[in-house]
Amino acid sequence: MPTPSIDALVARVVGLLDDRPRIVVGIAGAPGSGKSSLARKLTRRLETAGVPAVQVPMDGFHLADVTLDALGLRHRKGAIETFDAHGYVALLRRLLDVPQHAVHAPGFERRLEQPVAAAVTVPPTTRVVVTEGNYLLDAxxxxxxxxxxxxxxxxxxxxxxxRRSRLVERHVASGKNRAAAQAWVDDVDEPNAQRVRDRRERADLVIATD
Known part of the structure; x- marks a missing residue:
């Protein structure tokens, strides 16, 4: 199947809106696959098309390092159990149930590798929330x-x-030496990636990125 153009993706989202005041569109994929880049591009193009849209990352629900340390999970950071999944669900429900109020959602600072509270504002005018994350299709x-x-x-x-090379460079940029970055990709990121790949067939659409 040919990879849809960004214009085709925008048209697909507009078709999903119908008469609903707001929808959430999710973008899943393995670590380093380009989820955030596509989410940013889609959000910008929706805005250009006159459809108010905001990107809300699942990564804002990463547990902070201090919490991971308390739970003994720092060495597993990025695994499914290192996210506040129930908090994420509650945010999505709030975004859909009370669109008349501004909602402040957490973001994620890639340089610090930490969540940032109330970093993203979703105003009442927002018609589309674009959210991206590894585990959106998990069972x-x-x-x-x-x-x-x-x-x-x-x-x-x-x-x-x-994808793996991109992850290594991302970890190096966040402060790991290259050997440690490669080890993290092999030992932590790859098991997470396999879990995500196992749910690929549950997606409504598969998009090849570059």
Whole structure:
């Protein structure tokens, strides 16, 4: 199947809106596959098309390092159990149930590798919330609740060598030496990626990224 153009994706989202005041569109994929880049591009193009849109990352629900240390999970950061999944579901529900109020959502600072409270504002005029994250298609509770709140979830994939190389560079940029970055990709990111890939067929659309 040919990869849809960004214009085709925008048209698809507009078709999903129908007469609903607001929808959430999810973008899933393995770590480093290009989810955030596609979410930013889609959000910008929706805005250009006159459809108010805001990007709300699942990464804002990363547990902070201090919490991961308390739970003994710092070495697993990025695994499914290192996110506040119930908090994420509650935010999605709030975004859909009370669109008449501004909602302040957490963001994620990539340089610090930490969540940032109230970093994203979703104003009442927002028609589309674009959210991206690894586990949007996961079967483990409560992720199916999150999936049920989304109009569609798309899956993005990238050539595996490029994806892994991109992850190594991301970890180096955040302060790891290259050997430690490679080890983290092999030992932590890859098991997470396999879990995500196992749910690929549940997506409404598969998109190849570059």
């Amino acid at each position: 483990h509770d409560p992720w199916p609740e999150a999936r049920a709140l989304m109009a569609e979830v798309w899956y993005v994939e990238l050539d595996e060598n490029r």
